[in-house]
Amino acid sequence: MITRRPSQIHSVYDVVVAGGGPAGLAAALGAREQGAERILVVDREPEAGGILWQCIHAGFGLHHFKEELTGPEYAQRYLEQVLENEIDVLTDTFVADISRDRRLKLMSGGDGIKAIAARSVVLGMGARERTRGAIRIPGTRPAGVMTAGLAQKMVNMHGYLPGKRVVILGSGDIGLIMARRLTLEGIEVAGVFEIMPHANGLSRNIVQCLHDFDIPLYLSHTVAEIHGRDRVEKVTVAPVDEKMRPIPGKGWDIECDTLLLSIGLIPENELSRQLNLRMDPVTSGPIVTSTMETSMDGVFAGGNVVHIHDLVDFVSQESLLAGRSAGLAVTGQRPPADNIRLSPGENVAYCVPHTISTDRPHTVYFRVRKPLEKCSIRFGDVLEKKLGYVFPAEMVTLKVQPKFLANFHGDALSVDVVPRD
């Protein structure tokens, strides 16, 4: 255990961070940087650090620390900074509710039910995995159908194996990582099946986790049926038509005892909904300003709770900003309000933040809807940036300097990704 229980829990904090994963830890540090005094991070697990603890593979921190770390190493570095900065961390504690005047209902096996108040709140609850029900895979309901993240927890945190022969549906990063991890454990991975015509994970994971281990990846394929009464006995896989429906007669059966699902993440926004925050239907996360403030004064958000990231480094970066803003709000030094609304245009699914200002630089994150080679990002007509390729699985980052906006006098900008001729 790295974190210790704080000697005293105050009844009022400057900043309370809901969630002690990479987002929450970075936000707490950001708040400290900006002079917030009493800061509390609340996490439901026995140790803060979130999903990083079960991500024992390397590949974290290349952007942020300029070196390749494992998940636990990345978590450890942040936790050490959090402790050095005398930020309180309350683990094994669940934020059950937040009121509109920023009082939090905390529940824990140690403390029972307690209420605390916060001047600013940062939401850093991360994401959960999509499950079988979300895509309605036909067939029986045996044991052995589980999300890739649950399997990862079983193997890496507890030392148990999910099965002997595995099929993976979806080419999300966790599924790819688990294909390699299970292979190393002596489990046979029969293949990864992706309904889209392109992979959903990072290219480096396709190469390092599938190609290097001769695990086949079937694009435009899905699991059409699950068989087995008690435990998975086999799955029927099949190519899909343009409507993503399995093509009749083209499927085949694969014997396996486990079906892992790596079909995407959903921002964990129970608390955001309780607060009635304005939500973006595309990201399923709250709508945020350029300071990562939600539609409610004093409530900020960062990381996967806002939109799903590919790399933890960007989660940290975005949440650091959310935390800084939360700290500034406490000391009453808010930057000028945003004056430009960003709207996703051609081949752009969403943009975060949803608004920006003309007075300072911003980082805008977005995802495209379909892959494109030799293309340009158009930021209204004030900025055009050439790109070699874009890919839905890889988030695009765009730095916007005030100088680009110097001659812009409108209140909305469209972000488009268009082919270059």
Add this chain to the structure above:
Amino acid sequence: MLDFAHIPVFESVLPFPNPAGAMQEKRQRQSEANKNQERSGIGRMTYDVTIIGGGVIGCAIARELARYRLKTVLLEKQCEVGFGTSKSNSGIIHAGHHSDTRTLKGRLEWEGNQRWDALCEQLGFGFERIGELTIAFTEEQRAKLEALLIQGRERNIPGLEIWEPDRIRIEEPALTGEIIAALHAPTAGVINPYEACFGLIESARANGVEVIVDFPVSGLKKRDEGWIVVGPDREIKTRFVINAAGLYADRIAEMAGVGDFEIRPRKGEEYLLDKRLRGMVKKLIFPLPTPTSKGILVIPTFDGTLMVGPTAHLTPDRENITTTAEGSDEVFESVRRIVPGISERDCIAEFAGLRASVEGEDFIIGPTAAKGFINVAGIQSPGLTAAPAIAERVADILADEGLGMDLRDDFDGGIPLPVRFASLPLEEQVRLAEEDPRYARIVCRCEHVSERETVDAIHRGAHTLDGIKFRTRAGMGRCQGGFCTWRCMELLARERGMKLAEITKRGGGSWIVREREDGEREEGSRA
């Protein structure tokens, strides 16, 4: 929890004539008459009554028989009661006016409906009379609503009325504007059917009924003084056999030599929607029924989650509880015509169950040519509604067939009510958490289920993940167990002294994890 002040119509009908009182007297008389017979040798039977099948019907019968001085055993082939058809039941207590009065199910539906309030109070399962609307899109359908209204009034079902579109729009604004009329029935309710099974059986056990799970019956042998029931590892002697075997009731009847009916499984697929749609539809919504099905419904479950379905298709396979792409399309296309705001994207889980229907589509309840073998078969909708009335009828039949039925004076109908921590008022939550902090340790984050509730469920009989899930809702929410599966496994292992690799989803071969084989491999290489 239940505020019946909102259903004033009930008070005008209460108290219901209670046939149970009269029947109990009759049974007692019968019992006196039979006492001598019992003493003359039948005492060496191990059980008076053996109930085959632990669905809601078997559980209700077990609870009813627990009132009497009988030695009763219930045999269930799965690892827990309620894990078959009852688990995938739509969970509707029907209003009482749907089924034809000339049928047995028509008579038992309304009788059973009236029993659930008292049962709920004693056993604490989720049950609420939310009311239902049967909707009409055409004038022809409106005429059918009128016919249903008359059928219901003949049965003295209170509160039935036809609503016009303006009323429908006020009460259920999410319904399509194309509905021209609806029949409102406030006596309809929703129930958690698996909780009803658990509550009924817990009460039966507390009053001396034995329950044997993992006991598939493989044979029945007739003896002069009763029956021998053959199971996997032992034989059970009994005077009476109650065949409540659901989908396998015809097979059990065959074993008794009276196989004169055939179960024709009819599959229903159901789709559960995300709880953010909670409150979108407040009442049960029924299209007009067909002879074999009540149609595809919108069901606001007791827990507030909307459920849509079920389909109704015959299948030759009694184990075919698959969901299908066609079923999903059928359900969502049908539901969209009623509630345009519901779509496939809202789905968080799906499941299917099989109705144990028979030719003629009516219940088969009664003694058979095989003395001491009583059928309770062909129980499909409104079987859950009728279950308490069916159980009373079975007690009457046993009395008529010569079983001595002494009422116990120490029968206790209640059980310690399960705590639903998340739905308690805050002050009560705080008080309980101070008493036992395990109430404040969250196991299931979607449904806010605490460690204490989970441990209680285990001590009340859950020994599988599904057993915990259907008692506490842990794993039923939108993450579908992604978060709580491991926590529940650890609690099961701790409380029951099991290895993690021994834990199953629902018994049998439904294991969750296996241990590493490193040790085994080492031993192998040494050999």
